[in-house]
Amino acid sequence: xxxxxxxxxxxxxxxxxxxxxxxxxxxxxxxxxxxxxxxxxxxxxxxxxxxxxxxxxxxxxxxxxxxxxxxxxxxxxxxxxxxxxxxxxxxxxxxxxxxxxxxxxxxxxxxxxxxxxxxxxxxxxxxxxxxxxxxxxxxxxxxxxxxxxxxxxxxxxxxxxxxxxxxxxxxxxxxxxxxxxxxxxxxxxxxxxxxxxxxxxxxxxxxxxxxxxxxxxxxxxxxxxxxxxxxxxxxxxxxxxxxxxxxxxxxxxxxxxxxxxxxxxxxxxxxxxxxxxxxxxxxxxxxxxxxxxxxxxxxxxxxxxxxxxxxxxxxxxxxxxxxxxxxxxxxxxxxxxxxxxxxxxxxxxxxxxxxxxxxxxxxxxxxxxxxxxxxxxxxxxxxxxxxxxxxxxxxxxxxxxxxxxxxxxxxxxxxxxxxxxxxxxxxxxxxxxxxxxxxxxxxxxxxxxxxxxxxxxxxx
Amino acid sequence: xxxxxxxxxxxxxxxxxxxxxxxxxxxxxxxxxxxxxxxxxxxxxxxxxxxxxxxxxxxxxxxxxxxxxxxxxxxxxxxxxxxxxxxxxxxxxxxxxxxxxxxxxxxxxxxxxxxxxxxxxxxxxxxxxxxxxxxxxxxxxxxxxxxxxxxxxxxxxxxxxxxxxxxxxxxxxxxxxxxxxxxxxxxxxxxxxxxxxxxxxxxxxxxxxxxxxxxxxxxxxxxxxxxxxxxxxxxxxxxxxxxxxxxxxxxxxxxxxxxxxxxxxxxxxxxxxxxxxxxxxxxxxxxxxxxxxxxxxxxxxxxxxxxxxxxxxxxxxxxxxxxxxxxxxxxxxxxxxxxxxxxxxxxxxxxxxxxxxxxxxxxxxxxxxxxxxxxxxxxxxxxxxxxxxxxxxxxxxxxxxxxxxxxxxxxxxxxxxxxxxxxxxxxxxxxxxxxxxxxxxxxxxxxxxxxxxxxxxxxx
Numbered sequence: 001x002x003x004x005x006x007x008x009x010x011x012x013x014x015x016x017x018x019x020x021x022x023x024x025x026x027x028x029x030x031x032x033x034x035x036x037x038x039x040x041x042x043x044x045x046x047x048x049x050x051x052x053x054x055x056x057x058x059x060x061x062x063x064x065x066x067x068x069x070x071x072x073x074x075x076x077x078x079x080x081x082x083x084x085x086x087x088x089x090x091x092x093x094x095x096x097x098x099x100x101x102x103x104x105x106x107x108x109x110x111x112x113x114x115x116x117x118x119x120x121x122x123x124x125x126x127x128x129x130x131x132x133x134x135x136x137x138x139x140x141x142x143x144x145x146x147x148x149x150x151x152x153x154x155x156x157x158x159x160x161x162x163x164x165x166x167x168x169x170x171x172x173x174x175x176x177x178x179x180x181x182x183x184x185x186x187x188x189x190x191x192x193x194x195x196x197x198x199x200x201x202x203x204x205x206x207x208x209x210x211x212x213x214x215x216x217x218x219x220x221x222x223x224x225x226x227x228x229x230x231x232x233x234x235x236x237x238x239x240x241x242x243x244x245x246x247x248x249x250x251x252x253x254x255x256x257x258x259x260x261x262x263x264x265x266x267x268x269x270x271x272x273x274x275x276x277x278x279x280x281x282x283x284x285x286x287x288x289x290x291x292x293x294x295x296x297x298x299x300x301x302x303x304x305x306x307x308x309x310x311x312x313x314x315x316x317x318x319x320x321x322x323x324x325x326x327x328x329x330x331x332x333x334x335x336x337x338x339x340x341x342x343x344x345x346x347x348x349x350x351x352x353x354x355x356x357x358x359x360x361x362x363x364x365x366x367x368x369x370x371x372x373x374x375x376x377x378x379x380x381x382x383x384x385x386x387x388x389x390x391x392x393x394x395x396x397x398x399x400x401x402x403x404x405x406x407x408x409x410x411x412x413x414x415x416x417x418x419x420x421x422x423x424x425x426x427x428x429x430x431x432x433x434x435x436x437x438x439x440x441x442x443x444x445x446x447x448x449x450x451x452x453x454x455x456x457x458x459x460x
Numbered sequence: 461x462x463x464x465x466x467x468x469x470x471x472x473x474x475x476x477x478x479x480x481x482x483x484x485x486x487x488x489x490x491x492x493x494x495x496x497x498x499x500x501x502x503x504x505x506x507x508x509x510x511x512x513x514x515x516x517x518x519x520x521x522x523x524x525x526x527x528x529x530x531x532x533x534x535x536x537x538x539x540x541x542x543x544x545x546x547x548x549x550x551x552x553x554x555x556x557x558x559x560x561x562x563x564x565x566x567x568x569x570x571x572x573x574x575x576x577x578x579x580x581x582x583x584x585x586x587x588x589x590x591x592x593x594x595x596x597x598x599x600x601x602x603x604x605x606x607x608x609x610x611x612x613x614x615x616x617x618x619x620x621x622x623x624x625x626x627x628x629x630x631x632x633x634x635x636x637x638x639x640x641x642x643x644x645x646x647x648x649x650x651x652x653x654x655x656x657x658x659x660x661x662x663x664x665x666x667x668x669x670x671x672x673x674x675x676x677x678x679x680x681x682x683x684x685x686x687x688x689x690x691x692x693x694x695x696x697x698x699x700x701x702x703x704x705x706x707x708x709x710x711x712x713x714x715x716x717x718x719x720x721x722x723x724x725x726x727x728x729x730x731x732x733x734x735x736x737x738x739x740x741x742x743x744x745x746x747x748x749x750x751x752x753x754x755x756x757x758x759x760x761x762x763x764x765x766x767x768x769x770x771x772x773x774x775x776x777x778x779x780x781x782x783x784x785x786x787x788x789x790x791x792x793x794x795x796x797x798x799x800x801x802x803x804x805x806x807x808x809x810x811x812x813x814x815x816x817x818x819x820x821x822x823x824x825x826x827x828x829x830x831x832x833x834x835x836x837x838x839x840x841x842x843x844x845x846x847x848x849x850x851x852x853x854x855x856x857x858x859x860x861x862x863x864x865x866x867x868x869x870x871x872x873x874x875x876x877x878x879x880x881x882x883x884x885x886x887x888x889x890x891x892x893x894x895x896x897x898x899x900x901x902x903x904x905x906x907x908x909x910x911x912x913x914x915x916x917x918x919x920x
Contacts, residue, residue, distance in 0.1 A: 016904070045842070049905045054846040058531045065525040065535045072545030073521045077536035085532030092846045099840075313904035320898075335895060347903040355903060380559075382505070386514040386552045416879040422902045422911075423883030429900055430890040435795060438780075440889055442882045443807040443815060444476070444773035445509045451882075 005110075007033045007133040009326060010124045012116040012272065015042020017303025017315030018139030019100050024323035026109035033133070034109060035116035035126045041097045042141050043304070044312040047162040050096055052185055054089040055165070056349050059192035063351065070389070080193060082170050089165070118273040121296050135298045135326050138279075138286060139319065140272055142265040142304035151237040158237055158259045161186065167258065171195055175242045175256035177234050179206035181348050183262035184222070188350035191225040198227045198254045200234055200244050209346065211360035211397055211411040213375060218413050221352050221393030229254070267307045282307075290339045291332075292322040300326070314344045343428045347418035352393050355417035357424050358409030361399050370402035372434065374457035378414040381453070382445035388415065394447075396454040398434075405433040410451060420448040434458050465570075467493045467593040469786060470584045472576040472732065475502020477763025477775035478599030479560050484783035486569035493593070494569060495576035495586045501557045502601050503764070504772040507622040510556055512645055514549040515625070516809050519652035523811065530849070540653060542630050549625070578733040581757050595758045595786050598739075598746060599779065600732055602725040602764035611697040618697055618719045621646065627718065631655055635702045635716035637694050639666035641808050643722035644682070648810035651685040658687045658714045660694055660704050669806065671820035671857055671871040673835060678873050681812050681853030689714070727767045742767075750799045751792075752782040760786070774804045803888045807878035812853050815877035817884050818869030821859050830862035832894065834917035838874040841913070842905035848875065854907075856914040858894075865893040870911060880908040894918050 009025050011018045014036030022034040039046050058080060065078045104111055114127035118138065124131050144160035152158045159167070161182050174190050176183045179201030191197045199206070206228065207215045219228055231247035242254045267285035280287040280295035285307025292300045300322040303315030321339060324332035345357035364371045378384040378394025388394070394414030400407050410424035427437055434455055442449045469485050471478045474496030482494040499506050518540060525538040564571055574587035578598065584591050604620035612618045619627070621642050634650050636643045639661030651657045659666070666688065667675045679688055691707035702714045727745035740747040740755035745767025752760045760782040763775030781799060784792035805817035824831045838844040838854025848854070854874030860867050870884035887897055894915055902909045 044904070050842045050846060053843055053905055057847045058528075058533055061524050061528040061531055061533045064521050065528060065533060065538075068518075068521040068525060069544070071518045071521055071548050072542070073518055073525060073538070073540045075525045075535035075538040078525075078533070079535070080533045082532070084529070088531050089846075092842075095845055095850055096842050311904070313901050313909075316904065317899075317901050336899065344901050345903045347906070382510045382552075382556050383513055385555055386510060386549075387517045390555055416876060418903050418906050419876040419880045419908050420882065422880065422900065422906070422908050423886050425902070426883050426886045426890070426892070426897075426900050429896075430886070430892070432886070432890070436889075437886075439777075439796065440882065440886050441773050441777050441804050442885070443805045443878050444504070444771070444776065445513055446807070446878050446882070448879050448882050449773075 004129055005033065005131055007031050007131060009135045009137060010035065010131055010133040011137045011139055012118065012124060013042065013139035013141055013303070014040040014111065015139060015141050015303060015315065016044050016312040017319040018042070018137065019104065020316045021137050021139065021302060021319035021323045022104055022109040023107060024320055025326065026104065026107035028327045030327070032109045033131060034104065034111045035114055035124065036111065037113070037115045039097055040100045040111065045096050045100070046093060047165055049312050051089045051093055051165050052189070053349055054092045055085055056185065056189050058085040058088065059189050060351060063192050116272060118277045118279070118299070120277050121298050135300065137319070137322055138294070138299065138301040138305055139303045139315070140268045140305045142267050142310055144261065145264045145266050146261055147263055149234055149236050152261070155237060157240040157257070158261055160261050164260050171256070171258040173256040174258050174260060175200065175240070175254045176260045176262055177242060178262035178264065179228065179230070180262065180264060181207065183260070184218070184348060184350050186260055186262065187226045188222060191222070192351055197225070198229065198256065200229045200232050200242060200254065202231070202233055204231045206230070207348065210354070210356060211409070212362060213397055214354060214356065214395070214411045214413050217393055217395055218348070218350065218352070218354050221413065222350060265304065265310055267305045269305060291325050291337070292318050292339070308339070308341065309344055311344065311346065317344070340429070343425050345421045345425050347421065349418065352414055353417045354413045355421035356409065356411035357421055358407070358428050359399055360409060360411065361397065364399045364401065364408045368401035368403065368408070372400040372402050372405065372458045372460070374398055374454050376450060376453045376457050378447060378450045381447050381450045384414060384447045384450065386445070394450070396450040398451070398454040398458060400434050400458065405435060406431050407434060407437055412450065414447060414450065416447045420451065423448070424451065464589055465493065465591055467491045467591060469595045469597060470495065470591055470593040471597045471599055472578065472584060473502065473599035473601055473763070474500040474571065475599060475601050475763060475775065476504050476772040477779040478502070478597065479564065480776045481597050481599065481762060481779035481783045482564055482569040483567060484780055485786065486564065486567035488787045490787070492569045493591060494564065494571045495574055495584065496571065497573070497575045499557055500560045500571065505556050505560070506553060507625055509772055511549045511553055511625050512649070513809055514552045515545055516645065516649050518545040518548065519649050520811060523652050576732060578737045578739070578759070580737050581759050595760065597779070597782055598754070598759065598761040598765055599763045599775070600728045600765045602727050602770055604721065605724045605726050606721055607723055609694055609696050612721070615697060617700040617717070618721055620721050624720050631716070631718040633716040634718050634720060635660065635700070635714045636720045636722055637702060638722035638724065639688065639690070640722065640724060641667065643720070644678070644808060644810050646720055646722065647686045648682060651682070652811055657685070658689065658716065660689045660692050660702055660714065662691070662693055664691045666690070667808065670814070670816060671869070672822060673857055674814060674816065674855070674871045674873050677853055677855055678808070678810065678812070678814050681873065682810060725764065725770055727765045729765060751785050751797070752778050752799070768799070768801065769804055771804065771806065777804070800889070803885050805881045805885050807881065809878065812874055813877045814873045815881035816869065816871035817881055818867070818888050819859055820869060820871065821857065824859045824861065824868045828861035828863065828868070832860040832862050832865065832918045832920070834858055834914050836910060836913045836917050838907060838910045841907050841910045844874060844907045844910065846905070854910070856910040858911070858914040858918060860894050860918065865895060866891050867894060867897055872910065874907060874910065876907045880911065883908070884911065
């Protein structure tokens, strides 16, 4: 615990956006204080990306053990121990949170546990102690949205993603309100573990940020294990029964043992002095420019609180960009340290997985008018067929603008998609054309070759 | 079966280099004949990449079922059925070989089964039938080297990789002569299936094409399951016992039930008229320039037969480049259709996997003098820790030249390495600097982020 002090930079929040800023700034020799009310690593490490991926890995191993026969591997008495899965999840989280702490300590970045309040530029109070600094970075993150349908308030059977990660037993029947990333990942996880899962989504398709064809293929890939009600508006929850107006206008009910509320997350913009300090906050979050500057001098905001992207790796990048400009804004400007929102990839760790970057076909059509596009099944990949068979769900879509043939989007459903998509990010960053990307050699046999096949399948 | 004909292009060999040439040329509207003596897909699809990956996937599933307890998944009575694994392998191979045939047929590329002989420029004989063409592409591939140690000739217990793929039962004890890619993949496969495996390698480290640190880490990752004798020269085989001179000069023996000869492959340069036609053949293979031209007019060579790279994806690229120049050499030259050997990645599908592209640290030091490099453990990746634990083998090394800071090599050991390395290929193709690559956003949480961590770990 540090006493009153003056710092080069005070970072409010120790999640991905905040801790990476602490890391980059301390590495550059600046005197930095990171104030975190709960645990370093924020939502991502503690109740988000990492625990879900830890449990999803267990679910994947369980599915592999159950369904290995086709590949010549049999196992009897396959079971999972939810308690042991939780214990492994905790081990993973503790290891990684400990790693962040150790890394910041090694770099001599001070960390204080406490609730930080912005007083104004260069002034932050942490649990009653006033600190001063040249710069302040706001990285307060986001929280799950809990809409107040009748029957949800104080209902112990209606929980958010944080609660869902800690349930003491796997529910026999799970209703998920919301078919975005969080809803789909949890639906996939619990369906794999044997729950009877139903997803109720207001829009006509799950994951509206995805290219429509990929979203539909993902849904079809999960359907069977999970029941989807699309275009359906939830009106109430009664104990663990979800009441909703279906697409045809009829009232329907899904009886469950637990209800996961996964309608989204919202920036945490109150409770830490934003209004009092005169910070410009829109209904989307703290308003920032593409270098992460707020309206107040030397006050920056990064990560979920900006509402620009609620992804951990976007938060990392925002933290890096704010740090680069704090360290040397002239050099940072020259080096192009600016958020390029169109090159932020997304990944969904459902079974099957999906990932993508750039414009969807619809967005590209709207932006460029004439576009080039091709979609290929992953059955064209030898490794995919060897590991999954030809009928497993998997596809790649590539989108380019017709005028310059520059690649504008790459979208993928299938095994390894999250691990392979960064190459497409690099391609978008360097503005490769379809013709350039055709010359890039992919190792054989890989599922990543599906991207190459899609690029070659573009006409002309 | 086609009769006597005149073609735009005759392709001798239907492996990766040959069939992709058939595909690209036929797609461009040329009249093409592909002559293949055995099965379309060549070594890669029939007795190489694809069957090994099919079996390795089974071995991975088996290992997952055995060792899932740490992650909360248990199974009693885990077993594999080698016959069923073989059957799945055959299904995979048949599907993919059928796919190549169907694709060529759809493009109206003629395929003839038969032994092709080059008579001279524009003249090829297939099983006694003389065909003529404007161009000839030689894609005859390679074959396993079977050195004639005493005791190997006619010894049914000494087999090559093709034989190993088809063994009727998993040997209790397997001796592998040669610690290159093939030796290591088979050692990994059979060790995972319970064989007691010993690898005898002449060099001081396995996989000499790899960065030395990655090769050592890979070996250590496999050691325990597999015994390695490095710097050891095999002198004889007696039944299934391998006799070798160990590093300390002493004669040693490894008793086994089967011996896999995996000392390498050599270009198939004889038996199809190379000498008679006056083709320039060195001891490495058919001599070609970087556009795949041989010394004879309009005679091209691609793939293993050139000896330049014995990798399927290198063969694909060579086939594409020859095709591009046959279609329109002015346009191809303008578009940079030339082999860039330094951007051909490699991948090893051992457990753990490895992949890389570009210069090793030693090569970069030699080429550039001053270099920048950093190596990080994959324990820095949250997904890696969630799926494997902090102690699992995994690292990334990045190498750049100090003068320009351009990335010259990326080398990786750990899960998903083969699927993620193509991004590094794209980075090398576009000559990204360390600073450029630091701005590329990787999705979180992925193992691919290890590459980003390594790039950030470079000093300066």
